[in-house]
Amino acid sequence: MNLRDYLVLGRSGLRVSRLALGTMTFGTEWGWGIDEAAARSLFDRYVECGGNFVDTADVYTGGTSETWVGKLVKERRLRDKLVLATKFSFNVEAGNPNAGGNGRKNLYRALDASLRRLGTDYVDLYWVHCWDMSTSIEEVASTLTDLVRAGKVRAIGLSDVPAWYAARWQTLAERHGWEKIAALQLEYSLVERSIEREHIPMARELGMGVLAWGPLAGGLLSGKYTRETTEIAGSGRLDRMKGNPLVAARTAPSEARWQTVLAVKAVAEELGCSAAEVALAWILGRPGTSGALIGATKIDQLDGSSRALALVLPEEARRRLDEVSALDVVHPYGHFRETFQKSMIDGGDNVQRTAP
Numbered sequence: 001m002n003l004r005d006y007l008v009l010g011r012s013g014l015r016v017s018r019l020a021l022g023t024m025t026f027g028t029e030w031g032w033g034i035d036e037a038a039a040r041s042l043f044d045r046y047v048e049c050g051g052n053f054v055d056t057a058d059v060y061t062g063g064t065s066e067t068w069v070g071k072l073v074k075e076r077r078l079r080d081k082l083v084l085a086t087k088f089s090f091n092v093e094a095g096n097p098n099a100g101g102n103g104r105k106n107l108y109r110a111l112d113a114s115l116r117r118l119g120t121d122y123v124d125l126y127w128v129h130c131w132d133m134s135t136s137i138e139e140v141a142s143t144l145t146d147l148v149r150a151g152k153v154r155a156i157g158l159s160d161v162p163a164w165y166a167a168r169w170q171t172l173a174e175r176h177g178w179e180k181i182a183a184l185q186l187e188y189s190l191v192e193r194s195i196e197r198e199h200i201p202m203a204r205e206l207g208m209g210v211l212a213w214g215p216l217a218g219g220l221l222s223g224k225y226t227r228e229t230t231e232i233a234g235s236g237r238l239d240r241m242k243g244n245p246l247v248a249a250r251t252a253p254s255e256a257r258w259q260t261v262l263a264v265k266a267v268a269e270e271l272g273c274s275a276a277e278v279a280l281a282w283i284l285g286r287p288g289t290s291g292a293l294i295g296a297t298k299i300d301q302l303d304g305s306s307r308a309l310a311l312v313l314p315e316e317a318r319r320r321l322d323e324v325s326a327l328d329v330v331h332p333y334g335h336f337r338e339t340f341q342k343s344m345i346d347g348g349d350n351v352q353r354t355a356p
């Protein structure tokens with residue numbers, strides 16, 4: 001496998017592997033993670049294959065993920081070579097409302113705590129983990145700009161935010177000379193394509209990279225679950241999602257999602273590869289997608305996911321996957337389809353236009 005095909009993230013200067021090593025599973029605190037020895041072997045394998053992009057968050061496994069990542073980076077003396085990304089937003093101290101959110105007070109606290117756990121004095125890519133629905137863009141963006149100028153952060157990104165928020169932020173940043181958003185990190189997979197409506201066109205227009213989290217929908221798209229093995233006392237949830245309401249909601253497989261899983265399995269069989277490879281290759285080939293965060297828990301999963309980098313889906317297979325997982329056409333997006341444009345805007349003539 002080869003993680004050495006790097007890509008420039010958005011309009012930042014960061015060169016990253018298209019598959020980032022997700023480390024949400026580093027630590028057993030949440031009930032479905034891996035122990036330190038397994039985390040070490042995944043990390044080693046990833047960097048030995050040329051991977052240079054490691055993603056963590058202050059909230060993952062109560063800080064264990066950051067601590068282990070920091071230790072591994074230090075042991076292998078890879079700090080300068082790696083693009084190290086972490087996140088803040090979620091509350092890390094029950095009973096202290098200022099230990100969460102995107103305000104300046106929490107931001108300084110969170111970054112200092114992350115730097116301590118990671119054993120470094122700077123973060124390459126600092127993500128706002130989630131829109132906190134209240135702090136002004138001016139406060140968050142200007143504070144992050146100060147941190148970039150102070151040398152504690154190299155680039156910034158937004159995860160799990162509405163598209164209007166990211167668009168407003170980037171536009172204000174252009175106007176005020178603030179640090180611009182390098183990339184978005186959002187859930188994106190064959191069973192969760194909603195970011196295609198607003199986020200991806202917006203990111204292309206405003207120069208942001210897009211990284212997909214949950215590219216296998218927590219394992220659903222690996223093909224290892226069937227309707228029978230997924231059911232937990234009739235709840236329709238995947239085993240590893242127990243206890244996490246956000247994740248459980250996203251993967252409770254509807255009939256449409258099962259049809260997509262079956263289509264992915266069928267394509268995999270035809271191509272002689274795994275369903276995970278097909279699902280990841282589909283994402284990597286989507287317009288406007290920079291890459292994905294992989295959540296492997298075993299070496300063979302990491303190897304399998306990395307093989308997707310070399311897999312080019314035949315056009316016909318890609319079309320089948322696009323169709324089975326297509327988003328419902330809802331208002332106003334029906335107006336923006338090619339057929340509609342041709343008849344209602346171009347008067348039936350053939351008019352070439354630059355893709356948005």
Ligand SMILES: NC(=O)c1ccc[n+]([C@@H]2O[C@H](COP(=O)([O-])OP(=O)(O)OC[C@H]3O[C@@H](n4cnc5c(N)ncnc54)[C@H](OP(=O)(O)O)[C@@H]3O)[C@@H](O)[C@H]2O)c1
Nearest residue numbers: 022023024213214215216217218219222276293295301304
């Ligand atoms: N920004 C955010 O809000 C956010 C949210 C979630 C995740 N993330 C980031 O995204 C990363 C990935 O997320 P995710 O864990 O949900 O990703 P995912 O790829 O959708 O699911 C990962 C799970 O799929 C299975 N798997 C992975 N690779 C496989 C392969 N090649 N073949 C078969 N099964 C495979 C494993 O399940 P088993 O363990 O059951 O074997 C693994 O735990 C995280 O580590 C984190 O860095 C970000």
